[in-house]
Amino acid sequence: MTLLQVRGLKAGYGPLKVLEGIDLEVGEGEIVVMLGANGAGKTTTLRALSGVIPRTGTVEFAGADISKASPESIVRSGVAQVPQGRGTFPELSVDDNMHAGAYPRRDSSAAIKTDIGKWYDVFPRLADRRHQRAGSLSGGEQQMLAIARALMSRPTLLLCDEPSLGLAPLITQELFKVLERLNKEEGLAVLLVEQNANLAMHIASRVYLLETGRIVASGSAAELSADDSIRKAYLGF
Amino acid sequence: MSRKLHVTIRSGGPASWVIRLLTAAFVVLIVLWVPTRASDSLIDTATTALVWMAAAMSLNLLVGYAGQLSLGHSAFLGIGVYTTAIGVTRWGWSPLWTMPVGFAVAFVVGVLVSLPALRIKGVYLALVTLSLALVFPQFIKWPKIEWLTKGASGIDQVSYKFSKDNPTFELFGWNPWGNLRGQNVKPFYYWMAVLVVVFVYLVCRGVVKSRMGRSLVAIRDNSTAAAVMGVNLAVTKGVVFGLSAAMCALPGSLLAMKTGTVTPDTAMLTVSGSIVMLVIMVVGGAGSLWGPILGAAAYELIAEKTGEWNEADQIPGFLQPVLGWSEMPPSTGIFAVVLIALMFFAPYGIVGLWRKQIARVVTVVPRPAGTANLPAEGSAPAGS
Amino acid sequence: MELFLQRLVDGLSEGSIYALIALGLVIIFRGTGHLNFAQGEMALFCAYCVYQFGEWGIPMIPALLMGMVIGFFIGALTEVALVRPVSKRSPFAVFIVTIGVFQFLNWLDSAIWGGQQLPSSAIGSKQRTYPSLFPNDPDDFVTVFGAAIKISSLCIFCMVLVITALLFVVFNYTKLGLAMRAVASNADSAKLVGIKVSQVLMVSWGIAAAIGALGGVAFAGIITTVNTGLMFTVFLYGSAAATLGGFDSPGGAVIGGLTIGVVQNMVAGYADEWVGTSMKVAVSFLVILVVLLVRPSGLFGTAKVERV
Numbered sequence: 001m002t003l004l005q006v007r008g009l010k011a012g013y014g015p016l017k018v019l020e021g022i023d024l025e026v027g028e029g030e031i032v033v034m035l036g037a038n039g040a041g042k043t044t045t046l047r048a049l050s051g052v053i054p055r056t057g058t059v060e061f062a063g064a065d066i067s068k069a070s071p072e073s074i075v076r077s078g079v080a081q082v083p084q085g086r087g088t089f090p091e092l093s094v095d096d097n098m099h100a101g102a103y104p105r106r107d108s109s110a111a112i113k114t115d116i117g118k119w120y121d122v123f124p125r126l127a128d129r130r131h132q133r134a135g136s137l138s139g140g141e142q143q144m145l146a147i148a149r150a151l152m153s154r155p156t157l158l159l160c161d162e163p164s165l166g167l168a169p170l171i172t173q174e175l176f177k178v179l180e181r182l183n184k185e186e187g188l189a190v191l192l193v194e195q196n197a198n199l200a201m202h203i204a205s206r207v208y209l210l211e212t213g214r215i216v217a218s219g220s221a222a223e224l225s226a227d228d229s230i231r232k233a234y235l236g237f
Numbered sequence: 238m239s240r241k242l243h244v245t246i247r248s249g250g251p252a253s254w255v256i257r258l259l260t261a262a263f264v265v266l267i268v269l270w271v272p273t274r275a276s277d278s279l280i281d282t283a284t285t286a287l288v289w290m291a292a293a294m295s296l297n298l299l300v301g302y303a304g305q306l307s308l309g310h311s312a313f314l315g316i317g318v319y320t321t322a323i324g325v326t327r328w329g330w331s332p333l334w335t336m337p338v339g340f341a342v343a344f345v346v347g348v349l350v351s352l353p354a355l356r357i358k359g360v361y362l363a364l365v366t367l368s369l370a371l372v373f374p375q376f377i378k379w380p381k382i383e384w385l386t387k388g389a390s391g392i393d394q395v396s397y398k399f400s401k402d403n404p405t406f407e408l409f410g411w412n413p414w415g416n417l418r419g420q421n422v423k424p425f426y427y428w429m430a431v432l433v434v435v436f437v438y439l440v441c442r443g444v445v446k447s448r449m450g451r452s453l454v455a456i457r458d459n460s461t462a463a464a465v466m467g468v469n470l471a472v473t474k475g476v477v478f479g480l481s482a483a484m485c486a487l488p489g490s491l492l493a494m495k496t497g498t499v500t501p502d503t504a505m506l507t508v509s510g511s512i513v514m515l516v517i518m519v520v521g522g523a524g525s526l527w528g529p530i531l532g533a534a535a536y537e538l539i540a541e542k543t544g545e546w547n548e549a550d551q552i553p554g555f556l557q558p559v560l561g562w563s564e565m566p567p568s569t570g571i572f573a574v575v576l577i578a579l580m581f582f583a584p585y586g587i588v589g590l591w592r593k594q595i596a597r598v599v600t601v602v603p604r605p606a607g608t609a610n611l612p613a614e615g616s617a618p619a620g621s
Numbered sequence: 622m623e624l625f626l627q628r629l630v631d632g633l634s635e636g637s638i639y640a641l642i643a644l645g646l647v648i649i650f651r652g653t654g655h656l657n658f659a660q661g662e663m664a665l666f667c668a669y670c671v672y673q674f675g676e677w678g679i680p681m682i683p684a685l686l687m688g689m690v691i692g693f694f695i696g697a698l699t700e701v702a703l704v705r706p707v708s709k710r711s712p713f714a715v716f717i718v719t720i721g722v723f724q725f726l727n728w729l730d731s732a733i734w735g736g737q738q739l740p741s742s743a744i745g746s747k748q749r750t751y752p753s754l755f756p757n758d759p760d761d762f763v764t765v766f767g768a769a770i771k772i773s774s775l776c777i778f779c780m781v782l783v784i785t786a787l788l789f790v791v792f793n794y795t796k797l798g799l800a801m802r803a804v805a806s807n808a809d810s811a812k813l814v815g816i817k818v819s820q821v822l823m824v825s826w827g828i829a830a831a832i833g834a835l836g837g838v839a840f841a842g843i844i845t846t847v848n849t850g851l852m853f854t855v856f857l858y859g860s861a862a863a864t865l866g867g868f869d870s871p872g873g874a875v876i877g878g879l880t881i882g883v884v885q886n887m888v889a890g891y892a893d894e895w896v897g898t899s900m901k902v903a904v905s906f907l908v909i910l911v912v913l914l915v916r917p918s919g920l921f922g923t924a925k926v927e928r929v
Contacts, residue, residue, distance in 0.1 A: 071812050149814065
């Protein structure tokens with residue numbers, strides 16, 4: 001069943017149009033990867049989906065139209081974003097970052113504490129540093145914190161903006177393993193935006209190729225890597 | 238739909254020169270008209286406007302171009318005022334010759350102020366300069382230097398003393414200098430103010446169009462990047478602070494000899510003077526050479542007009558219901574509203590508004606570098 | 622010793638007022654990175670309102686609360702209607718807008734209540750004073766170690782401590798505080814985790830102005846009158862306090878305010894001969910200049926790393 005359905009999404013910054021009408025789908029429990037070069041509009045797509053920039057087109061999430069919704073109600077409906085460049089709250093402690101992630105939730109603080117404990121089990125290094133300022137964490141730890149913080153809102157769809165950016169390959173691998181595990185164990189759907197094609201293709205069930213604001217190809221990971229021209233142009237092997 | 242009129246002008250081409258000459262002629266005409274044909278009170282207003290122009294221009298060099306927010310320029314103005322006052326009354330200098338002295342003193346103080354500015358940025362710098370504006374009048378009133386500054390009572394008889402021997406200058410029957418023998422000296426100070434404004438304008442223009450001007454803009458837009466690219470922050474900031482302060486002392490000197498009496502609590506020498514300069518600069522257009530000039534003219538006009546509405550029945554009819562109840566003259570309130578409205582509708586001031594309107598009908602094509610003497614038409618490189 | 626204690630307490634109570642203004646400035650600066658030049662004038666307007674309520678026969682405490690509510694609305698309205706639309710353009714434009722608000726409010730005060738001091742002592746034979754929050758008659762003092770300390774000074778100092786503690790709790794242990802800190806730290810990410818950034822900013826400005834209103838009323842109570850020039854110097858000292866403590870540190874603002882109040886009273890008390898009343902100002906700003914040269918972001922502020 002489709003979880004997220006996007007038709008003709010257009011967005012940009014003021015006079016600058018970045019997205020020229022994008023169609024995409026994310027099914028329940030799927031990991032979908034969107035590949036594209038710098039400036040293709042990957043980040044803009046995610047920002048438009050989260051509602052932080054003005055956009056047109058239809059966005060349906062779990063059967064409800066969220067194309068006009070405000071960022072906070074989108075988060076509340078179950079879409080969480082991990083911003084690019086580890087957008088943590090550097091002056092806040094790791095614990096406070098996690099609490100901030102749970103901001104839209106209206107359930108008891110005990111339930112929130114349980115969740116924090118649960119994600120600390122998944123990311124044990126965060127638990128060790130829970131009273132440290134997020135800004136003092138290493139790049140990989142901050143990226144983990146950003147993911148854990150997004151998970152605190154109990155999303156059904158996680159939008160990940162280039163989590164591998166600026167990280168060592170080993171740490172990136174570790175991160176992707178965690179994403180895969182969350183997908184399998186929790187049934188979390190993931191829309192992953194990446195430049196790092198090789199790694200991302202391994203965990204993807206489907207792949208979109210984005211070029212200057214348009215989807216130019218889509219299909220399963222196997223299909224796309226089988227196509228010679230696409231492989232040479234985008235995947236580089 | 239009718240096509241709108243649209244003109245393309247080549248920068249440095251004949252059309253551009255015609256426009257420049259026309260503008261210059263217009264400005265000269267106004268400058269000549271005021272002392273010869275206008276009333277005494279208008280000459281006075283114009284002189285005040287010129288004083289503000291020079292002050293705001295010097296502030297603009299620092300704030301508009303170098304991006305260093307200063308609320309302390311009233312102190313530099315005050316340095317000019319007091320250098321002239323002390324020089325004239327204590328040591329008997331000619332008022333004119335106190336100007337370079339005030340210039341030099343303010344330059345030194347400006348460079349000193351630039352030292353903390355090397356480490357302090359943004360809001361902190363604004364407050365450090367604000368404290369300068371605050372301390373200055375208090376310093377003048379400090380008992381320890383009262384022997385020099387005469388404290389809160391102030392200094393008087395600073396003006397030029399004209400005698401019957403002073404020359405008069407006549408041209409085709411009228412006398413643009415004013416009647417010095419008859420003690421109508423208003424046009425005289427007017428012309429001194431014009432000279433100061435021209436001088437400050439030329440200095441600002443020289444700095445802005447030079448390599449240093451580009452360094453300033455680089456510092457404003459990203460000081461770290463500027464430093465990395467090889468702009469010497471310490472020297473550049475020091476020089477621009479010093480220059481800005483020094484030029485601000487000139488209108489100060491002028492103010493001292495024009496009013497003849499100086500006291501430390503004059504509004505212009507306190508923080509509110511700094512705020513007025515800032516407002517003038519913003520209203521005219523920060524970071525443009527003509528901004529402060531237009532801003533000061535507009536400021537004086539509004540201040541003069543609304544200043545007349547002292548009694549409720551002097552307020553024009555259509556404003557009666559809005560302002561008639563006020564216990565105070567409405568000029569400050571009106572100016573505050575104008576200021577806020579400007580930030581909404583013309584964030585780059587009068588100059589910005591003007592450029593936007595002009596850009597609708599005229600496109601200025603910049604001259605490519607190094608092609609100043611090539612023929613204007615058909616000079617596209619062949620075979621490219 | 623008695624004199625020292627007396628000056629200390631006087632300094633602390635004066636510093637408390639500065640601290641309240643500084644707290645407001647810091648709350649706004651953390652949220653939006655702007656310096657609210659109108660902070661003092663917002664407080665002054667509220668102080669005038671409280672005076673007016675008093676004239677209408679409303680008791681002090683409800684009048685004060687109403688004044689703070691008015692302050693909240695002025696602050697929130699300024700943010701929503703004036704600051705937010707302009708802040709997209711440049712921080713400089715916002716600064717100019719707050720200067721405009723400053724001028725407008727100051728004019729509004731004089732337009733409504735006139736330029737003279739209120740309550741005017743000329744009416745009737747009995748000397749009337751601005752309603753004081755705490756007992757402030759000449760015989761309201763306690764004796765500690767032989768020093769006569771005014772009750773109102775002590776009370777104002779304690780009030781500021783209570784407010785600071787209250788703010789500390791709000792900042793660190795409530796959802797609103799968490800949201801405010803998150804917005805201050807990274808507004809973009811705050812939006813992405815579902816915090817209504819615009820609401821948080823509006824509330825921040827409101828709280829700042831309400832705290833300022835408290836400061837304005839308390840200060841008018843100390844000097845027993847209110848006039849249009851009342852809050853400008855207080856604002857300057859408040860901003861000096863925020864500079865000293867660091868513009869992003871509420872605790873620093875309070876410590877900065879108290880320090881400036883005490884330094885000023887000590888200097889005026891002990892070095893009066895040499896410094897004189899007029900240069901009192903210079904001394905506190907000199908202290909700040911030295912502090913800034915050593916720590917460019919204030920005593921407790923955090924230095925931001927710049928990226929090119």
